[in-house]
Amino acid sequence: MLNLSLARPTWQSHLRAVLAIARKNWLHFLRYPLNAVFQIVQPVMWLTPVYFLGRTFATAQGNVGFAAYTGISDYMAFIIVGSIISSYISAVFWGMGLALKTEMDSGVLESNWMTPVPRPLLLVGQTLANLGITTLNCVLVCVLAWLLFGFSISGNLLAAALTLIPMLVALYGFGFAFAALVLLIRESNTLIDVSDFVISTFSGSRFPVMVLPRFLLPISLAIPLTYGLDAVRGLLLNGTTLLPIGTEIIILCAFMLVMVPTGYGVFKLVERRCRIHGTLGMH
């Protein structure tokens, strides 16, 4: 009887499974304290060259050239908002794709796959601890950056956070499709590094996309995350936006509605193919 109830999945058992995965990842994070410290120090190390680059261009009136493009005089606030959002983008990328590859390498993917938990939920579980760690990191990085570089945010924080929600949900759809790709090619590091860097760069995490040459600008404008970054900056820093903020939020919601079922569909398709060919345990 007891065995039977183990095999009968409920929403509580799913929730327990997701939390168990998140707990396991959290323990991994705490187990390597030096790596944990560097997750906070490293973003500050990336921000420092950008800060000094800004100082090299600054006149007595501040970064006037930058302000002419963006309508934002606080250059570091622009950069830090971009850095925070791109760390959430990375959390979803790393959380799913890399976790799959790690489980493949350590030989536990097949056994985890056999548990009576929906497989997309296994992937979602992999991102939970990452999102928690990212949030903690962002708070600490903001405090450190405020102390070292100084910046101010005067806009509507709640509206900005709400704008982020459809973007994050859409990223999960993207993450599913990406995890499918990792299952197929069984290699993740280069793929994650390059795609994460390309997407976060082209979506304007470090500069206003309007400075891109004509032939590259369409790539930026085709990435919905560009509008997410732009809308959040518009709400927090009151700068000039590419489109009216309302339109940008509609684009994000449409992105979410398209991306989640598409990503889920691709993942199911590839996962089925892997099961048929028995390639799940290979790496």
Add this chain to the structure above:
Amino acid sequence: MLGSTTLGQRSFGSELRALLAMAHKEWTIFVRYPSWVIAFVIWPVLFPFGYIFTAKALSGPGGMAAATFGSRAGTTDYASFIVIGTTLYMWLNITLWDVGLQLREEQMRGTLESNWLCPIWRISLMLGGSLTKLATALMFLAITVVEFWLFFDIQLLRGNAALLLLLLLLLIASIYGIGIAFGSLVLRFKEANAMVFLVRGIFLVFCGTTYPIEVMPHWMQQIATLLPLTYANRALRMVILSQASFADVWPDVRALLIFAVMLPLLGYVAFRIVEQRARRTGTLGQY
């Protein structure tokens, strides 16, 4: 019996064969995972991309703030200025990951102890692999030069060719000296990722990778003087962007000469200390 005696008899030839065998093994592993092609083609352009367009945004419409950059950096060509710095930084980064972690990877795979017992000069284990890593790094540099010339019309092979070659040779000795010292430390302390993040972060921040070091506070400039990439960045930028002569860059060449002698020595000493400690404590196989 005769065969065993020959195997145990070390000579210059056997050391060389061991060195080349290590280099060959690393090359086989390198070509076995073809994703390096993507990394080699994309990263040289992708990494400086963000900095170049951030600089373009900072310079404003019509380059209204570029003159301010020029007054501090000695050139208004911020794109070339940044590309030189980021290319050297990427070279160091690759060396830290590749040379610095090669013995650690053997430790993780469980093959380090058995290799350690071979009747060869132990640093050959590291130097052999480093030869391959040097060859791949030079490939990376060549791809960088070609890509920036093709896609951005930035020519990195300008100025005095002999001087560029001299700076390259001094840099090879300095960077691989750092790599070997770093590899020894990783073998000892084992938290490899965190150590790469720390060391590469120090070089990224203090060596003027994307900006002239004069914009940093005085205490940071003092730290910059202790790092070889600071001199290399300045000398290469002067030679490539301002066609500087040997006399112009002599102070930087002199500093690099000292680093080129001292850093490989430091690498060797660090390796010897780790080797002796490993023999005393028997911790070589632990990970």
